[in-house]
Amino acid sequence: MLTLLHRIPRPILRGLFVAAVLVVFALTMMPRPEMTVVVSSQDKFEHAIAFLVLMLLGTGGWPRRVGWMAVGLSAYGLLIEVCQHTLTTNRFGDPLDWVADSVGVAIGWLLLRRAARGAVAST
Numbered sequence: 001m002l003t004l005l006h007r008i009p010r011p012i013l014r015g016l017f018v019a020a021v022l023v024v025f026a027l028t029m030m031p032r033p034e035m036t037v038v039v040s041s042q043d044k045f046e047h048a049i050a051f052l053v054l055m056l057l058g059t060g061g062w063p064r065r066v067g068w069m070a071v072g073l074s075a076y077g078l079l080i081e082v083c084q085h086t087l088t089t090n091r092f093g094d095p096l097d098w099v100a101d102s103v104g105v106a107i108g109w110l111l112l113r114r115a116a117r118g119a120v121a122s123t
Contacts, residue, residue, distance in 0.1 A: 003115075005060040014061035017054065021076070024050055028080045031090040047097050048104035051077060055108025066112060070105050077101030 005013065051073055058069040077098045085093030 005056060008060065010061050010063075013057055017057040017061050020054055020057055024054065025080065025083075028084060029088055029091070044096060044100040047077075047100035048107065051101040051104030052108045052111075053104075055105045056111070059108070059112055066109065070109050073105045074098075074102045077105075 054073055054076075055069060058073065059066050062069060078101075080101075081093035081095065081098050083093075084091040
């Protein structure tokens with residue numbers, strides 16, 4: 001998957017990142033739909049996966065900004081929770097959602113570091 005990101009032009013990755021950021025915000029502000037729960041804490045897995053994808057797209061678009069991307073996405077997760085708590089009547093901010101967002105960012109960072117080590121080792 002990470003090698004696929006290197007094949008996509010940066011302007012496209014940047015556009016996908018911006019679109020994904022907007023979609024995530026819109027989805028988190030909408031009323032929560034009734035869903036079948038497959039595993040306990042499914043919501044936390046969804047948060048982590050969303051922010052993992054955001055991290056990969058963002059750093060694909062701005063590869064020299066990995067640290068800033070991680071900090072910015074973690075702050076974005078916190079902003080979402082604050083907005084849910086203050087701007088909606090049907091959602092509430094959950095600190096554990098922010099933790100899950102940050103875990104997704106951290107997993108993305110670790111995957112990127114591992115891929116970078118593999119690329120250096122293979123050259």
